[in-house]
Amino acid sequence: MIKINESPRDxxxxxxxxxxxxxxxxxxxxxxxxxxxxxxxxxFVSPSAVPQxxxxxxxxxxxxxxxxxxxxxxxxxxxxxxxxxxxDIVDFINYPFAISETFQKKNLKASLKKSLKxxxxxxxxxxxxxxxxxxxxxxxxxxxxxxDWGIDILMDWIDVLYDKGLRYFPLADTTASGxxxxxxxxxxxxxxxxxxxxxxxxxxxxxxxxxxKIETAYNAGCRNFDTVFNGMGGCPxxxxxxxxxxxxxxxxxxxxxxxxxxxxxETVFNEIIKKAGEIF
Numbered sequence: 706m707i708k709i710n711e712s713p714r715d716x717x718x719x720x721x722x723x724x725x726x727x728x729x730x731x732x733x734x735x736x737x738x739x740x741x742x743x744x745x746x747x748x749f750v751s752p753s754a755v756p757q758x759x760x761x762x763x764x765x766x767x768x769x770x771x772x773x774x775x776x777x778x779x780x781x782x783x784x785x786x787x788x789x790x791x792x793d794i795v796d797f798i799n800y801p802f803a804i805s806e807t808f809q810k811k812n813l814k815a816s817l818k819k820s821l822k823x824x825x826x827x828x829x830x831x832x833x834x835x836x837x838x839x840x841x842x843x844x845x846x847x848x849x850x851x852x853d854w855g856i857d858i859l860m861d862w863i864d865v866l867y868d869k870g871l872r873y874f875p876l877a878d879t880t881a882s883g884x885x886x887x888x889x890x891x892x893x894x895x896x897x898x899x900x901x902x903x904x905x906x907x908x909x910x911x912x913x914x915x916x917x918k919i920e921t922a923y924n925a926g927c928r929n930f931d932t933v934f935n936g937m938g939g940c941p942x943x944x945x946x947x948x949x950x951x952x953x954x955x956x957x958x959x960x961x962x963x964x965x966x967x968x969x970x971e972t973v974f975n976e977i978i979k980k981a982g983e984i985f
Contacts, residue, residue, distance in 0.1 A: 706966050708929040710905070711736050712745035714779060715950055716937035716985065717757050726760045728984055730767045735977050738771050740968040743797065745777045745931075749785035765792050777839060781813055783826035790834040798836050800827050801877075803843035804862045807850035808879065812843070821865070828869055840866055841907065845876035846883025846891060854882075856894055867899060874899075875931065877907035878918075885914065889921035896926045905929040908951045912936065915951055916959055932956045934981040954978060 713733055717724055729747075736744045746768065747761030761778065770776060777797035780786040786798050802824065803809040806817055813820065824840055831838040842862065847854045863874055876891065883891070888906070895904055906922045906929070908915065919930065936952035957974065960967050 706928075706968065707960065708742040708905075709953075709956070709967060709969065710743040710745060710777075710929070710931045711739070711741045711953060712907075712931055712933050712950070714745045714747050714758065715931075716933045716935070716981075718748065718755050720757055720937075720985075723757065724984060726763050729760065729764050732977075732980055732984055733764060734767075734769055735973065735980055737768065737774050737776075738970065739774075739973040739977060740772065740970045741774055742929075742968075743775045743777050745779065745799070746795075748779035748781070749789045750779070750781040754781070762792075765794055768794055770794065779841075780827070782815070783823050783830065786827045786830055790830055790836055796837055797839045798827060798831055799839040799841055800824060801841045801843050802862075802866075803848075803879070804854070804859060805844040805848040805850055805852040807852050808844050808848060824866070824869065828871075838871065839873060839875065840871055841875040841877055842866075843877045843879045844882065846878045846887055848882055849880050856891055859891065860895065860898060863895065863899065863902075867902065872902045873905070874902060875905040875907050875929075878909050881909045881911065881914075883918070885917040885921045888918050889925045892922050892925035892927045903929060905931060907931040909949065910951070912949060912952070912955075915949075915955060919951065919956065919959065930956065934977060935985050937985050 733746050747764055748758040750758060752759035775796035776794055777799050778789055778795050779799045780789055789795055789798055802820055809815060809817055809820055828838050904927055906927050908918055910918055932953035933950035934953045936949040
């Protein structure tokens, strides 16, 4: 069955207007009732870097998970991961790792070498605190910074992370660099090379290109996707124009049209659409 992860964090993080904490709590709790596999609830990062996420700790204290839905929170480094690990409600600690030196420095002010050390600390911490580490691979389908990229480079980096014990790899097209054809090639190669690993697609794309890219990933064997209601969001650290996320409603309609089995509760889904319209 297909897995769907919803990211209110990605939807909210670049918004200029401050969303009241009570609205965030209500919205994320709605998402937790909808049947998503993972809800990416917020981030532990510098408040000066991402002011919108400064209240994530307060949001976490007021969440009520339902069913099998897990909660993930993004961290900027091992220091924030250590703070986050004290929250029992959090299942996944997510650290973004760009296979672009330029973007990693823009996003986290860290080189790839330093970031690998942070990853080791986060993995060790997760073992100690019974959490699950997620290392999200940013710029997985290329980059606009003229940094070297190729499927072989991507596979080499995944091999490094695989050797650290990781088996789940979200692949983010952070700056919409990948074509539908390229995305299909990437998933075909990775699934063949790492048959015991699971790969996720975190897609940023022009709306008219979203479904062709999703379909080529799905046809290549990807069964794990990130979505965002209203297609909001994007990384504010790219230095480029923000590119939309995969709209959850668009993805849901695509699944219905193709008779793809999923676990989403359509009644709650419609409540979320209304609430998202009020917030965003």
